[in-house]
Amino acid sequence: MISSPHIKRLLIGLLLGAISGYVYYAVYGCERGCAITGNPFISSAYGAIMGGLLAGSFRKESTKEE
Numbered sequence: 595m596i597s598s599p600h601i602k603r604l605l606i607g608l609l610l611g612a613i614s615g616y617v618y619y620a621v622y623g624c625e626r627g628c629a630i631t632g633n634p635f636i637s638s639a640y641g642a643i644m645g646g647l648l649a650g651s652f653r654k655e656s657t658k659e660e
Contacts, residue, residue: 597646603649603650604649604650606649607630607645607646607647607648607649607650608642608645609642610630610645610647610649611641611642611643611644611645611646611648612638612639612641612642612645612651613638613641614641614645615637615639615640615641615642615644616634616637616641618631618639619631619633619634619638620634
């Protein structure tokens, strides 16, 4: 299955972002005239991208002393 912790973190970020995007659409979304929050698919995709970027930005620095 998925063995890399970086990929697991990215997938979790994508999933949580997509869920958050849909919840934002359901709670605050507008019916017309909004590019992102007017459509549940676009809102979920945007949330997934933001979640993936956020999850990918937290990397543990390797401290190798030579």
